[in-house]
Amino acid sequence: MSTTATSAPLFGMHGVTVTFGGLTALADVDLDVEPGQVLGVIGPNGAGKTTLFNVACGFTRPDAGAITWRGEDVGRLRPHRLASLGIARTLQGLGLFDGMTVLDNVVAGADRWARSGFWSDLLALPRSTRDERDLRERAMAALSELGIAEHAARYPAAMPYGLRKRVALARALVAEPDLLMLDEPASGLSEEEMAELGELIAGLRSRMSVMLVEHHIDLVMSVCDQLVVLDFGRVIARGRPEEVRDDPAVLDAYLGVEVDTDSHPAPDAVTHLGEGPR
Amino acid sequence: MAAIKQVLAPSHATGRLLLGVVGIAVAVAVISMVGEFRATQLASMAYLGVAAAGLTLLTGLNGQLSLGHGALMAIGAYTAALLLPDADAGTPLPVVLLAAVAVTVLVGAVVGVAAARLHGPYLAGATLALAVAVPGLAIYFGDTLGGEQGLSVSVPDVPVWLADAIFFLTGTDPSRGRYVSYVAWVVLVIVLVVLANLARSRTGRRWRAVRDDEIAAQLVGIDLGRNRVLAFVVSAACAGLGGALMALAVRLTAPSGFTLTLSLTLVAAIVLGGLGTLTGAVIGAALLTFLPQVVTQFGGGIGLDDVQSAQLAPFVYGLVMVLVVLLAPAGLVGSLLRWRMRRAGRRTSAVLDGPPPSVPSGSDSSDSSDSEPSDDSPTSTQPTPRGAHS
Ligand SMILES: Nc1ncnc2c1ncn2[C@@H]1O[C@H](COP(=O)(O)OP(=O)(O)O)[C@@H](O)[C@H]1O
Ligand SMILES: [Mg+2]
Numbered sequence: 001m002s003t004t005a006t007s008a009p010l011f012g013m014h015g016v017t018v019t020f021g022g023l024t025a026l027a028d029v030d031l032d033v034e035p036g037q038v039l040g041v042i043g044p045n046g047a048g049k050t051t052l053f054n055v056a057c058g059f060t061r062p063d064a065g066a067i068t069w070r071g072e073d074v075g076r077l078r079p080h081r082l083a084s085l086g087i088a089r090t091l092q093g094l095g096l097f098d099g100m101t102v103l104d105n106v107v108a109g110a111d112r113w114a115r116s117g118f119w120s121d122l123l124a125l126p127r128s129t130r131d132e133r134d135l136r137e138r139a140m141a142a143l144s145e146l147g148i149a150e151h152a153a154r155y156p157a158a159m160p161y162g163l164r165k166r167v168a169l170a171r172a173l174v175a176e177p178d179l180l181m182l183d184e185p186a187s188g189l190s191e192e193e194m195a196e197l198g199e200l201i202a203g204l205r206s207r208m209s210v211m212l213v214e215h216h217i218d219l220v221m222s223v224c225d226q227l228v229v230l231d232f233g234r235v236i237a238r239g240r241p242e243e244v245r246d247d248p249a250v251l252d253a254y255l256g257v258e259v260d261t262d263s264h265p266a267p268d269a270v271t272h273l274g275e276g277p278r
Numbered sequence: 279m280a281a282i283k284q285v286l287a288p289s290h291a292t293g294r295l296l297l298g299v300v301g302i303a304v305a306v307a308v309i310s311m312v313g314e315f316r317a318t319q320l321a322s323m324a325y326l327g328v329a330a331a332g333l334t335l336l337t338g339l340n341g342q343l344s345l346g347h348g349a350l351m352a353i354g355a356y357t358a359a360l361l362l363p364d365a366d367a368g369t370p371l372p373v374v375l376l377a378a379v380a381v382t383v384l385v386g387a388v389v390g391v392a393a394a395r396l397h398g399p400y401l402a403g404a405t406l407a408l409a410v411a412v413p414g415l416a417i418y419f420g421d422t423l424g425g426e427q428g429l430s431v432s433v434p435d436v437p438v439w440l441a442d443a444i445f446f447l448t449g450t451d452p453s454r455g456r457y458v459s460y461v462a463w464v465v466l467v468i469v470l471v472v473l474a475n476l477a478r479s480r481t482g483r484r485w486r487a488v489r490d491d492e493i494a495a496q497l498v499g500i501d502l503g504r505n506r507v508l509a510f511v512v513s514a515a516c517a518g519l520g521g522a523l524m525a526l527a528v529r530l531t532a533p534s535g536f537t538l539t540l541s542l543t544l545v546a547a548i549v550l551g552g553l554g555t556l557t558g559a560v561i562g563a564a565l566l567t568f569l570p571q572v573v574t575q576f577g578g579g580i581g582l583d584d585v586q587s588a589q590l591a592p593f594v595y596g597l598v599m600v601l602v603v604l605l606a607p608a609g610l611v612g613s614l615l616r617w618r619m620r621r622a623g624r625r626t627s628a629v630l631d632g633p634p635p636s637v638p639s640g641s642d643s644s645d646s647s648d649s650e651p652s653d654d655s656p657t658s659t660q661p662t663p664r665g666a667h668s
Binding site: 057059079080081082083084088089091095096097098099100104107108109111112114116118121122123124128129131132135171175 | 291294295472475476479480481482483484486487489490491493494495496497498499500501502508
């Protein structure tokens, strides 16, 4: 666990409010992600977790509030600027590029490391070729780290869900972000895969901060340094996992809502893909 | 591991260049050997191929359908015609071709900016409007652009060095028609090499990413609008180049040559050949050029009279389209690639994952039409145009 209470937070959201018509999806939410920290965002379905990520990535513009990166207000965030800031995100629905090989999917994730431009691509100048080789090596390294290097030449659509999830993760990791945002990374994984994922996330701490939205309480409890609990768009509790677990407000929010502790959802990948695209 | 070795191999840019040189040599040899009429046909194939190659990149790689590329060809053609009004004009052909590219790039940038904001049917509609409107302009500005009659195009003399070289190689002086055919094929080969470079580069990968998943593309740092406009501009440049070559080959530029049919013909060429593959674009252009004549001859062979034979062509043409769409929806080249890919996929998955995967392709969340990621929006399984590799 990192003890960086004195240094500036890496990423912060301050007073973020989002309304959809009459519905308040986020109400005055504050949170900070410290360098090297794994921050879990939990809450019942519809609590506003994905909306929080969408605000953080510039897909949803908040009605009020500010976002800071390394202590500076980023103003109006545009999603394609995130990668160059050092922020990567995986999507709840994976969003793999199905017309491209696994390797190309991951190379695409390494885009921020490329220097060559349109003209050198057009003329296939040595600069482009060098760049390309470098990106491929980075991508192969990321695939190896996730144990799927042998699938590099395949197309994701023909692969099992668990492998596809790893491809999506490799695509985010290859960017070597300072902040990695994971939206429900464990959904649809087997018990064993989930344990591996837990170890992987814990191991990322030395390289980056992680923001994790997850339903599997076991996983959240084991890997997160800090938790933020949302309910109806409000932060109802925050703190270390063991503090939050016993918080009466949290128990109350989850009352009547099935807390998915250890049983993993239906193994059928198709139903999983269908239930929430992002 | 073989897979790693294969994928880490240096890109084959030099190979493409060599292939291009060989391609030009073969094209020149073939054009010198065939008759005058065939040489003209080969020129048509080349200009259709240039425009179709650009379109297949736009539609197959970047997922933007344009029904207006015939109009962009018209812009290139009129530019060429204005620069070659009579025998005294003497504008060198490279200048003519570059001017055609420059003008269409400008128009393409404007149209591309509008197109980048439109999706699916709206984009098709807007480009369709372009296809209909541009020939009208030629009539409206009849004084400069020749109205219905159009402008005649005066092909410059064959340069002496080229005439000498051809005479040295073949023992005959090249006609102007043949000269245009040489030029058209050299341009086609250069365009193919350059577009293949692009398709395999980072730029091409970005275009594919935009096509496959807009949200994920943005998250890896790709500016959707910028890449869409760029793809449109590149594709427009090819259309303009194709149009200029067409003006040279036909020696006349008139609105009747740039009707909606031309735009649809280009779409037909890339669909027949296989969306997103450059080889497919060339095959499509060849089919469109030669099929009608072959069919007409065949009609004569089985005892039909001239009129009946001529009517057979569109019929067979339609039949081929229907058959390709039914039997090989990815187009001729696309289906071949897909078949190979499936075989390769089956082999690896049998070894590595046991039973075949249960996830049907195309059923995942990549939906190119939603712009806001939301947890609760329904998953659409809208098919995106899916190209393979050129
Ligand atoms: N684009 C949208 N338009 C309208 N309502 C939305 C939209 N996105 C989310 N919501 C609503 O906002 C609330 C929070 O949703 P969400 O952030 O997806 O929750 P979670 O990810 O925690 O399940 C829900 O009530 C949801 O229906
Ligand atoms: Mg969610």
